Structures are given as C-alpha cells and as structure tokens.
Amino acid sequence: MSVRVxxxxxxxLDVELLHAVARGDEEALARLYDQYRVILFSxxxxxxxxxxEAEDVLQEVFLQVWKRxxxxxxxxxxxxxxxxxxxRSRAIDRIRQLGARQRLADSAAQNPANEASDAATxxxxxxxxxxxxxALAELPEEQRRTLNxxxxxxxxQSEIAEQLGTPLGTVKTRxxxxxxxxxxxxxxxxxxxxxxxxx
Amino acid sequence: xxHEDYKELLSARALTTLDAEDTRALEIHLQTxxxxxxxxxxxxxxxxxxxxxxxxxxxxxEVRQRILKTIRTTTVASETSQSPTNLVESSVxxxxxxxxxxERHPRTVSSVSGIGAIAAALALIALLATIFxxxxxxxxxxxxxxxxxxxxxxxxxxxxxxxxxxxxxxSPGARMASLSGTNIAPTAQAMLAYDKKGHAMLMxxxxxxxxxxxxxxxxxxxxxxxMPGRVFTPDSAGNGMxxxxxxxxxxxxxxxxxxLEPKSxxxxxxxxxxxxxxx
Numbered sequence: 001m002s003v004r005v006x007x008x009x010x011x012x013l014d015v016e017l018l019h020a021v022a023r024g025d026e027e028a029l030a031r032l033y034d035q036y037r038v039i040l041f042s043x044x045x046x047x048x049x050x051x052x053e054a055e056d057v058l059q060e061v062f063l064q065v066w067k068r069x070x071x072x073x074x075x076x077x078x079x080x081x082x083x084x085x086x087x088r089s090r091a092i093d094r095i096r097q098l099g100a101r102q103r104l105a106d107s108a109a110q111n112p113a114n115e116a117s118d119a120a121t122x123x124x125x126x127x128x129x130x131x132x133x134x135a136l137a138e139l140p141e142e143q144r145r146t147l148n149x150x151x152x153x154x155x156x157q158s159e160i161a162e163q164l165g166t167p168l169g170t171v172k173t174r175x176x177x178x179x180x181x182x183x184x185x186x187x188x189x190x191x192x193x194x195x196x197x198x199x
Numbered sequence: 200x201x202h203e204d205y206k207e208l209l210s211a212r213a214l215t216t217l218d219a220e221d222t223r224a225l226e227i228h229l230q231t232x233x234x235x236x237x238x239x240x241x242x243x244x245x246x247x248x249x250x251x252x253x254x255x256x257x258x259x260x261e262v263r264q265r266i267l268k269t270i271r272t273t274t275v276a277s278e279t280s281q282s283p284t285n286l287v288e289s290s291v292x293x294x295x296x297x298x299x300x301x302e303r304h305p306r307t308v309s310s311v312s313g314i315g316a317i318a319a320a321l322a323l324i325a326l327l328a329t330i331f332x333x334x335x336x337x338x339x340x341x342x343x344x345x346x347x348x349x350x351x352x353x354x355x356x357x358x359x360x361x362x363x364x365x366x367x368x369x370s371p372g373a374r375m376a377s378l379s380g381t382n383i384a385p386t387a388q389a390m391l392a393y394d395k396k397g398h399a400m401l402m403x404x405x406x407x408x409x410x411x412x413x414x415x416x417x418x419x420x421x422x423x424x425x426m427p428g429r430v431f432t433p434d435s436a437g438n439g440m441x442x443x444x445x446x447x448x449x450x451x452x453x454x455x456x457x458x459l460e461p462k463s464x465x466x467x468x469x470x471x472x473x474x475x476x477x478x
Contacts, residue, residue, distance in 0.1 A: 026270060029267075029270065030263070030267060030412050030461075032265055033266060034263075034461050034469060034470070037257075037263070037470055038255060038256070038470070038471065039250055039251065040250070040255045041256055041258040042250070042253040042254045043250040045254075045256050046252075047298035051258075055218060059262055059265055061270075063266060063269060066273075077240050077243060078244065080247060081240075081243055081244045084250045085246075128248070129255065131251075132249065132252050132428070133251070133252055136249075136252055146333035148252075149276055150214040150215075150216035151246065152253075154215075155216065156216055156217065157218055157221075160216070172211065175214070175216065176207060179210035179242065182245060183245050186248060188255050196474040
C-alpha cells in the first residue's frame with residue numbers, strides 16, 4: 001500500500017505541539033485544541049448524538065492528551081490520526097459505558113436531523129471534508145452503510161451482520177472492499193488537490 | 200490463519216470493528232509481523248479520515264476554558280505538593296505551632312507607665328488605620344485615573360480609525376462590502392470599506408467575546424483560495440475595527456469572512472465563520 005493522505009496542515013507543526021504539550025506547555029495544548037476542536041467535536045456529536053456528551057468527551061480527550069502526549073510516537077502515525085483514533089476510542093467507550101447504544105440508535109432513527117448539518121459553522125478549510133464525503137458517496141450504498149455502522153456506531157462486524165440481517169461473510173467483504181475503494185478514492189483526490197504526497 | 204488472512208483483517212481492525220476472537224488473533228500476529236504492523240498504521244490513517252464525513256459543528260467556548268482551568272489546577276496542585284516553597288511553609292507552620300504552644304505569662308496592669316503604654320498603643324493603631332485609609336483612597340483614585348486614561352486612548356484611537364474610514368469612503372473608486380453574522384453570531388455585522396489600491400478598513404459590531412489566546416481573523420477568498428488578513432480583538436461591547444490591505448487578486452469579486460483563530464493568526468483558516476460577505 002502506498003497511499004499517504006496529506007493532512008490539513010503540516011504534520012511537523014503538530015508533532016512539535018505534541019512534544020511541547022509533553023513538556024507541560026499549556027499554550028501548546030490550547031493551540032492543538034484550537035486546531036482540532038471542530039473535526040473532533042463534529043465526529044463526537046455524530047457518534048454520541050448529543051452535544052452535551054460530545055463536549056464532555058472532548059474535554060476528557062484533551063485532558064488525556066495533556067497526560068499522554070509523551071506517548072505519541074511519530075513511528076505509529078501522524079498527530080491527526082492519533083487524535084482522531086484517541087477521540088473515537090473514547091466515544092465508543094462512552095457509548096458502551098452508558099449502555100446506550102440502542103437508545104442512541106433509536107433516537108437517531110427517530111430523528112435523522114440528529115446529524116445536524118450546521119452549514120454556517122462550516123469552516124473555510126473544508127476541502128478535506130468535501131474529498132472524504134465525495135469519496136464515501138462514490139461507494140455503493142451497502143459498503144458505505146457498513147463502514148458508517150462500524151465507524152460512527154462502533155458496531156462489531158457480527159453486530160452489523162445482525163442489524164442488517166446479512167451474513168457475516170458478506171459484511172466482512174463489503175467492509176474490506178469499501179475500505180480498499182475508499183483508499184483509492186482518497187489517494188487520487190487528495191493528491192490531485194493537495195499535490196503529490198504518495199511514496 | 201496464514202499471513203494473507205491476517206492482512207485481510209487489517210482494514211477492519213483500523214475501524215475497531217473486528218470481533219473479539221479476530222482481534223486477539225490479529226494482535227498476536229502483529230507482534231511478530233512488521234509488514235502488517237506498518238500496513239495497519241496506513242489503514243488507521245484512512246479510517247481517521249472518515250472523521251471528516253461528520254457535519255461540521257463547533258463546541259461551546261466553555262469547553263476550552265474548562266480544559267485549561269483543569270490542567271492549571273492539576274499543575275498547581277502538583278507543584279504545591281512538591282515545591283521547596285511548600286516545604287519551607289510547612290516547616291514555618293510547624294515552628295509557629297510550636298511557638299503557639301509556649302506558655303504565656305499572665306500580665307497585670309498595675310502602674311501609670313502601663314496605662315501610658317496602652318494609650319500610646321491605641322494612638323499608634325488609630326494612626327495606622329488613618330494611614331491605611333488614605334493609602335486605599337489614593338490607590339482607588341490612581342486606578343480610576345488609569346482606567347480613564349485607557350478609555351481616552353481607546354476613544355482617540357477609535358476616532359482616528361473612523362476618520363480614516365471616512366477618508367477611505369470618500370476617496371474616488373471607494374467600495375464597501377457588507378458582512379452578515381452566521382448563526383453562531385446572528386447579531387454580528389460588519390462593513391469593509393476599501394479603496395482601489397486595496398487599502399481597507401473593517402468595522403464590526405455585535406461580535407461575541409473571544410476566549411484567552413484567541414482573536415478574530417479576516418480572510419479574503421477568491422476562486423476558493425483563502426488569503427489571510429490581520430487579526431483583531433473586539434472590545435467588551437463586541438465592537439472591533441481593523442485596517443488591512445486586500446491582496447490585488449482579491450480586489451474583484453472576492454468574498455470576505457471573519458473566523459475565530461489563535462491570537463497570532465494562522466495561514467489557513469481553522470475556526471468557524473462568524474461573519475461572511477455575500478458572494
């Protein structure tokens with residue numbers, strides 16, 4: 001695999017910020033928060049379907065970053081990936097702690113507007129979002145749905161199979177095919193917009 | 200399972216959607232397979248990019264404040280429990296507590312000189328109270344004076360900027376753009392006046408207060424390209440003024456916007472839009 005998706009800004013800056021946070025630099029943490037608050041919060045609201053829960057988890061995440069910034073390893077990925085993974089993991093934990101997955105799913109089913117698009121709060125730097133949204137839109141519906149259930153609902157492959165009434169093997173195939181396609185689409189489009197970044 | 204089977208699990212592992220049994224099996228394989236470990240990192244990056252698919256939302260300003268307050272409290276608590284100063288203070292407390300346990304000899308006032316000493320002490324206390332009261336009055340006056348001076352400076356600066364805006368507006372070829380508040384700042388408004396050379400003056404009102412370390416930043420957007428302008432901080436009433444120069448390429452048919460950014464300004468916008476002009 002050779003695709004390398006270029007993040008929204010120079011990752012080295014964020015690496016330096018994380019190193020500064022590890023040294024106890026409050027200003028660096030504040031800058032990191034300013035940089036990532038929107039993307040992380042948006043993801044949290046989509047997963048938790050509650051602004052209140054999302055704000056609570058966002059706070060937990062940055063307190064964890066404050067304590068664990070020294071654990072960040074550039075060999076294990078970029079700051080963007082580290083922060084998103086950490087945040088999503090916290091959100092999924094929160095869903096499971098609350099035992100509220102069914103409640104949240106019910107709530108989402110009743111109110112599709114829960115994924116409220118607040119166009120006015122869209123940031124100017126939305127190219128990445130457009131690329132990902134466009135790439136996902138190009139996936140066949142069943143693949144996109146499978147990926148969304150995994151990513152935003154935190155369901156395991158067996159749970160997805162049960163929810164969709166689809167054989168487990170089919171779910172696994174859809175997921176893998178969807179991810180491969182997504183990788184191809186992101187690689188092509190991100191590179192075309194942001195310049196050559198493959199290696 | 201063989202190596203290829205494990206490879207097929209990697210993308211699902213990046214989505215943390217594998218069932219427990221597959222997760223355990225893959226974890227064991229990853230401990231000995233550098234190739235799969237490296238590939239997993241790349242899949243995790245692809246998975247992380249899915250975060251961009253969520254509708255963009257802004258957390259409330261209080262979250263930032265709560266985070267910073269908590270880490271400061273933690274830091275101070277940690278320093279307090281370990282600092283040498285605390286050790287000194289502790290030992291002082293211990294010494295004082297020992298002093299307090301000393302027996303006090305009872306005294307009786309039985310002479311004129313004793314009464315005189317009491318009177319002198321009372322006079323001294325009264326004198327000290329008077330001096331303290333005067334010092335307080337003086338301090339209050341000084342603070343008030345400093346505040347008035349600051350207000351006067353601000354008013355003068357504002358007048359100067361308004362004069363400059365007026366000059367701009369009356370210059371040949373002057374143009375104006377109106378910026379409306381988005382739904383996170385519905386009462387905010389701004390006007391951007393600029394001359395044909397691009398010298399511009401922004402006047403905004405109704406903007407929300409900015410958190411510490413943050414400021415509003417002006418952007419010039421032309422054909423999707425966002426060019427950074429200067430930053431400004433509104434006063435307590437939400438009014439702000441800014442002088443800037445519009446890049447030549449943005450003089451025609453550009454969109455102007457205001458976002459919330461770190462105080463030092465950024466080269467690419469990161470925050471939410473508070474004000475935006477019509478396209």
